[in-house]
Amino acid sequence: MDRPMDVCVLVGSLRKASFNGILANALISLAPSSIKLDIVGVGQLPLYNEDLETAAPPAPWTAFRQRVKAADAVLFVTPEYNRSVPAALKNALDVGSRPYGSSVWDRKPAAIVSGSPGAIGAFGANHHLRQSLVFLNVPTMQQPEAYVSHVDKLFDETGEFVSDGTRKFLQGFIQAFANWVERVRS
Ligand SMILES: Cc1cc2nc3c(=O)[nH]c(=O)nc-3n(C[C@H](O)[C@H](O)[C@H](O)COP(=O)(O)O)c2cc1C
Numbered sequence: 001m002d003r004p005m006d007v008c009v010l011v012g013s014l015r016k017a018s019f020n021g022i023l024a025n026a027l028i029s030l031a032p033s034s035i036k037l038d039i040v041g042v043g044q045l046p047l048y049n050e051d052l053e054t055a056a057p058p059a060p061w062t063a064f065r066q067r068v069k070a071a072d073a074v075l076f077v078t079p080e081y082n083r084s085v086p087a088a089l090k091n092a093l094d095v096g097s098r099p100y101g102s103s104v105w106d107r108k109p110a111a112i113v114s115g116s117p118g119a120i121g122a123f124g125a126n127h128h129l130r131q132s133l134v135f136l137n138v139p140t141m142q143q144p145e146a147y148v149s150h151v152d153k154l155f156d157e158t159g160e161f162v163s164d165g166t167r168k169f170l171q172g173f174i175q176a177f178a179n180w181v182e183r184v185r186s
Contacts, residue, residue, distance in 0.1 A: 004036040005072040005181050012078025012089035014043040019151040020115045022159050024077040030171045035178045040067050042092035053099055061095050068096050069104040073181040076112045080125035093132050103136060109184035111141040111177045121147025141180040146173050
């Protein structure tokens with residue numbers, strides 16, 4: 001391929017100092033040259049409401065749909081809220097899935113990184129997200145898995161890795177994802 005593959009990164013936290021946002025930026029810094037990652041916001045999307053699905057839907061919905069549709073792949077980086085997917089990220093999935101028959105997710109390769117200060121690395125959010133992605137026909141990388149626990153302890157105040165082990169793990173993950181995207185798209 002003569003250009004890097006275009007990957008939308010969707011972060012499930014809207015918080016300015018989000019640890020998952022830091023994680024997403026760390027993954028961007030480690031990505032191989034075959035993929036180019038771009039964080040696409042989900043916080044600006046009005047809550048999905050079928051009444052708004054008219055000939056002129058909300059402009060942020062249209063912009064989001066066009067951006068994801070144009071991408072080669074999607075990387076989800078998300079915290080867990082009450083053992084599930086944060087509402088803002090679920091809303092983005094819903095917005096992208098409609099109008100019926102025009103889902104932007106269909107056959108788009110993806111991977112999930114979930115991060116939490118807790119010990120189980122937002123496993124619940126990661127797998128609830130997988131459930132939706134099965135229905136949305138998104139081929140989601142199965143291995144390696146990334147349940148990032150103690151995410152609040154992995155980076156210093158400038159966003160640098162505290163441990164080389166974390167850097168190596170995330171580098172392996174993002175390389176595997178680049179390989180996955182290439183395989184699915186070829
Ligand atoms: C509404 C809410 C629900 C939460 N539920 C969980 C949970 O189920 N599991 C968990 O590990 N952390 C949970 N947390 C704690 C988050 O993991 C923590 O706030 C984390 O820093 C959020 O990610 P962020 O730093 O990327 O914003 C919850 C936080 C909020 C605000």
